[in-house]
Amino acid sequence: MIFSPLHGDFSNKHMKMNLISTVICFGLVTLATVVPAQAATINVTVNGVSYDVSTTTGSYNSLSSTLSSEPWWGDKTLAKTFASTVGT
Numbered sequence: 001m002i003f004s005p006l007h008g009d010f011s012n013k014h015m016k017m018n019l020i021s022t023v024i025c026f027g028l029v030t031l032a033t034v035v036p037a038q039a040a041t042i043n044v045t046v047n048g049v050s051y052d053v054s055t056t057t058g059s060y061n062s063l064s065s066t067l068s069s070e071p072w073w074g075d076k077t078l079a080k081t082f083a084s085t086v087g088t
Contacts, residue, residue: 044085046078053086 041054051071056063072079
């Protein structure tokens, strides 16, 4: 059944409920894509130093200052050591 003003079965209540559902879904999707998600933090030891390691998501532009402040940034060997340590 089609709900439109051109058909006799048009219902304002049904239309309002669809609109509310659409707005809520749109808000949740927007929130999920705008707010970076974070996972639980784990503790690892790399080269005798203890680090709290966690993940985050987002674009490079939104995370570039965070990434560039990490100790492994720009150090390929240290980055590989972190990756292999965290992966175990």
